[in-house]
Amino acid sequence: MNPDLDFLLAHLARSHVTGGTTSSPPTEEFLRRLAEQLGLHSHDLFLLVGRPLPEGALDFDRTAGSWVSVLVQHALPLPAADRERLRARARAMAAAPRPVRSTEPPAPLPSCAPGFGPLLVRMLALRNLNRTAAAEVMCLMSDVCKSPSTIAMVRDGVKELDAELLDGFAAVLGVPATVLAALTGVRPSEGSVAPAPGIVDVAGLIWEVRHLTEAQVRGLSDMAEEFGRK
Known part of the structure; x- marks a missing residue:
């Protein structure tokens, strides 16, 4: 770096x-x-x-986050052109006026312990990924497969970051593990490389759908699945 x-x-x-x-x-x-x-x-x-x-950074449809892993599963195998079509569609949806959902204020980010592991969990929460969605997406994007309870333990400062988890978080964020290593002080795994273009694209897609409704994310998932059938 x-x-x-x-x-x-x-x-x-x-x-x-x-x-x-x-x-x-x-x-x-x-x-x-x-x-x-x-x-x-x-x-x-x-x-x-x-x-x-x-303002508005946390304006999420919390039920939509549970569909992000389905979208990721269908988007990852697609060619670059189809991934870009998905991202363009997501950006267009996000730019449109948001549907009125509730008069209640947005829910805050989850409370986390001090430290860099909890910080990374909060970064995923910025993408409307709760601990279950984060675990599912991390497994799909990096083959680092941890349980939701493990993500919660990182969030609460009970489990420390290690090289494997660093690779998992880096994939979902779409950045090289070396960036997170410089931030956290955790040594990356041997042979750690920058995420492949497809991983970076899908990480961008996760960011772009964070404010969409459940119906919109499901629609994008259907669109990605249809692309995969061609």
Whole structure:
């Protein structure tokens, strides 16, 4: 990884450990630019430094998250052109006015213990993935197959990150494990490589469907399944 990015990540990681207090807190624009270079999203880095998330960031249809693994299962084997068609459709859906769901405020992110394992679980929660959906998607995208209870243990700080889990989280986030290694201090597995283009595409698709309704995610899953039959 670029040594400059490695240094910046280490600096942000220290601010996370100390509760987000640094001599010069990073600006929103800096976080957005850094996130783009890393292949993460600015909201991920907002979590890292304790910055409030933008309004609407947690406006999820919680039942839709349980269908993301079905969408991923159908999208992974597709050729690049079909994956891009799915992503374009998801972006169009996300750009349209959101259906009125409830007058209640969005549910907060799950409470997590301090540490980088819990932080990564919160990053997946930003993608509308609860512990069950996270475990299913991680298994499909990385062959790192853990139970929902294991994800919950990472969330609660009971189970520490290791190289295998780092690979699993990296795949779902669509970034090289070395990025997360620089952030967390966990040594990546031997021979760890950047995720394949198809994994990166599907990680992008997961991000793009996070605000969609259950019916919309199911519709995209049907679309992906139909592509696979051709």
